[in-house]
Amino acid sequence: MKRLRNPRTGIEQGDVEVFSDFEKGGEMWTGSGPRVRRKAVAFAEAYARPPAVHVSVSLWDMDTSAAIRAELVAENITCHGFDIVFRTWADSRAARLRAAWLAIGELPHADDWDVG
Template sequence: MNRLRNPRTGVDQGDTEVFSDFEDGGEMWTGSGPRERRRAVSFTEAFARPPAVHVSPSLWDMDTSTEIRAELVAENITCEGFEIVFRTWADSRAARLRAGWLAIGELPHADDWDVD
């Protein structure tokens, strides 16, 4: 099978602490109901177009005395960066979260034209 490959494809990755609420009694640990945390991430180098971004938990510190309800997504993806978004609800309690991320996309090239 032949596959086309873009030689200008770039990869950026990282590991980002999204929150740590256990020590200071933050709302992810002490609250209930819908809660959300966002963490802005900047790419090392801007992509030519918004890249595909994958996020996954690399540290997941949750209270197991209740159901674990959580969502972890990448939102507001631009050429320069994105936001890691963690959501929980009901009586779930999250002490800490760190997220690993991977961005794959096209890099700008010196021969690219910017036509208005």
């Protein structure tokens, strides 16, 4: 007998401050060369498998006297959370960054079996 089940899709979103270096003279604002900042995000409910995660800039406060160079990605995605990672390099200066995120994936179901 073939059983079909519609998986419970979980969608979660958030908006988090990744850093604010302008007021305290942090390295994203005062430094140069390669720099990276990570912000851990925990999901409210664990997914059955690592979900698809999308991140985007929701607040971008950059100095415009030099080229603006930046990368914003989701890394280390697990069933329980992920890291928002911001990178910049050379003489780019970032005062503040806030990131919006969206996770979409399958939530555990009572009928799921773990047969090992």
